[in-house]
Amino acid sequence: MKIQQLRFLAAVAQNDLNLTAAASKLCTTQPAVSKQLKLLEEELGFSIFVRKGRMFTKITPPGERVIEYALRLLREAQNIKCVSEEFSEEGRGTLSIGTTHTQARYVLPPVIQQFRAKFPQVQFHLHQGTSEQIAEMAETDRIDFAIATGSQQLFLKYVLLPCYRWHRRIVVPADHPLASTKKPTLEQIADYPIVTYVFSLTGPSSLHDTFARAGLRPDIALTARDADIIKTYVRLGLGVGIVAEVAIDAEEDRDLVSLSAAHLFPVHTTWIGFPRDGLLRGYMYEFLSLVGPHLTARLVDRAASCRTQLEVDELFADVDLPMR
Numbered sequence: 514m515k516i517q518q519l520r521f522l523a524a525v526a527q528n529d530l531n532l533t534a535a536a537s538k539l540c541t542t543q544p545a546v547s548k549q550l551k552l553l554e555e556e557l558g559f560s561i562f563v564r565k566g567r568m569f570t571k572i573t574p575p576g577e578r579v580i581e582y583a584l585r586l587l588r589e590a591q592n593i594k595c596v597s598e599e600f601s602e603e604g605r606g607t608l609s610i611g612t613t614h615t616q617a618r619y620v621l622p623p624v625i626q627q628f629r630a631k632f633p634q635v636q637f638h639l640h641q642g643t644s645e646q647i648a649e650m651a652e653t654d655r656i657d658f659a660i661a662t663g664s665q666q667l668f669l670k671y672v673l674l675p676c677y678r679w680h681r682r683i684v685v686p687a688d689h690p691l692a693s694t695k696k697p698t699l700e701q702i703a704d705y706p707i708v709t710y711v712f713s714l715t716g717p718s719s720l721h722d723t724f725a726r727a728g729l730r731p732d733i734a735l736t737a738r739d740a741d742i743i744k745t746y747v748r749l750g751l752g753v754g755i756v757a758e759v760a761i762d763a764e765e766d767r768d769l770v771s772l773s774a775a776h777l778f779p780v781h782t783t784w785i786g787f788p789r790d791g792l793l794r795g796y797m798y799e800f801l802s803l804v805g806p807h808l809t810a811r812l813v814d815r816a817a818s819c820r821t822q823l824e825v826d827e828l829f830a831d832v833d834l835p836m837r
Contacts, residue, residue, distance in 0.1 A: 514553065514556055516590065517549065518549045518550065518552065519587055520539065521535065521549050521550055522550060522553065522579070522583050523584055523587055523653075523654075524536075524539050524546070525546065525550065525562075525569065526572070526653065527653040527654075527655065530568075530570070530571070530572070532546055532569065547567070550562070557579065559573070559575050560573050560576065561573060561575070561580070562576060584653070585790070587654070588788070588791065592790075592791070605635065606635050607637075607657075608628075608636070608637050608638070608658075608796065608800060609638040609640065609656045610638070610656060610659075611646075611650040611655070611656035611659045612639070612641060612661065613642070613660070613661055613738065614641050614739045615760050616660050616661075616783065617639055617641050618739075618741065618760070619757075619759045621639070621660075624800075624804055625637060628796075628799065628800055635796055640655070643711060643738050644663065645667065647659050647667075648664070648667035648668055651670070651671060651786075651788070654788075657787060658785055658787050658801075659785070659786045659787075660783065660784070660785045662782065662784070663781070665784070670788060670789055670790075671786035671787060671789060672786060672787055672816055672822070672825060673784045673786040673825065674786065674813065674825070674829070675782050675783075675784050675829050675832070675834055676782075676783045676784055676804050677782070677783055677805060677836065677837045678781065678782050678783075678834050678835070678837070679757055679758050679780070679781050679783065679837045680758050680773065680780055680836075681720075681755055681757060681758065681774040682755075682757070682758045682771050682773060682774055683771070683773075683774050684743075684747050684753075684754035684755075684761070684769045684770070684771050684772075685753055686747065686748060686750065686769060687769070687770055689753070689770070691753065691770075694772065695772075696773075697774075697777075698777075699724060699727045699729055699777055702753055702755075703724060703729045703730075703732070705753045706732045706733075706751060706752030707731050707733050707734060707754075707755060708734055708737075708743050708746050708747055708753065708755070709754065710736060710737065710740075710756070711736045712736060719778065719781075723778050734746075734751050734752040735752065740757065743756055744756070744760075744766060744769065747769065748769070755774065757781075758837065782834065785801065785805070785808075787817075793817070798810045798813060801813055805834075806835075807833075816828055816829075
């Protein structure tokens with residue numbers, strides 16, 4: 514068994530079993546990847562993949578376990594490499610972030626600007642998606658940090674650190690009947706179609722739950738993962754928009770009326786997470802402190818040493834998180 518074979522195995526798994534894409538990522542040929550994986554299977558004594566002709570169609574149950582161990586081994590090998598780089602090239606490396614549109618568009622720009630000013634030789638990669646898509650990136654080790662709100666159950670192998678808290682806001686055109694309402698009620702909002710974020714496929718929606726507790730069933734006209742798209746359709750009159758407070762730009766959204774929804778919906782906490790068995794480099798600690806000033810190296814290390822996420826949550830129970 515060679516580490517090169519494990520790299521080939523990981524690349525195929527991370528590219529949806531596409532041999533051509535995996536070979537391209539590894540700067541080699543498709544036959545070379547197929548040959549090495551066949552040799553690995555012969556050594557193991559079982560098939561890792563189900564084949565149809567030359568194509569891989571799915572992963573076998575024992576193959577799933579092999580891939581899990583292979584990814585873990587490669588991650589540890591990368592940690593060893595990072596230790597070397599930490600001492601030889603402290604300000605060089607890469608940093609990959611998986612996050613939502615709202616974070617990427619409204620929260621992270623000044624953070625990344627400050628980070629790049631300090632570490633110009635660190636390559637920065639920003640990937641956007643839903644919570645489910647970010648979790649998939651995390652599962653296949655394509656990102657160093659995940660930043661999201663809610664959906665913690667998707668990131669069981671991550672240490673999740675709270676960054677800041679935020680409320681929702683209601684946005685409507687200036688001529689909308691709710692525009693002159695200083696403190697709208699759930700009943701008033703439920704009288705109109707609603708345009709808001711895509712709901713998680715794996716957990717309950719706090720928005721739906723809030724309406725349900727009031728005995729109301731909202732008319733969801735449209736959902737999107739992009740706050741700018743939501744505001745576009747609000748402008749077109751498709752419904753009342755419900756977005757994160759951080760997604761309101763005073764200049765760009767001056768044609769819309771923004772109303773506080775803090776009295777209607779629960780406060781949300783945005784978190785940043787990293788692999789529980791990962792190694793944080795010096796510039797990664799710096800990035801964490803830029804995302805949240807309370808995320809000091811000492812506190813982050815204490816969180817990383819916790820055995821469960823519950824212990825991490827207890828560690829931050831008394832931390833006064835900033836509001837955005």
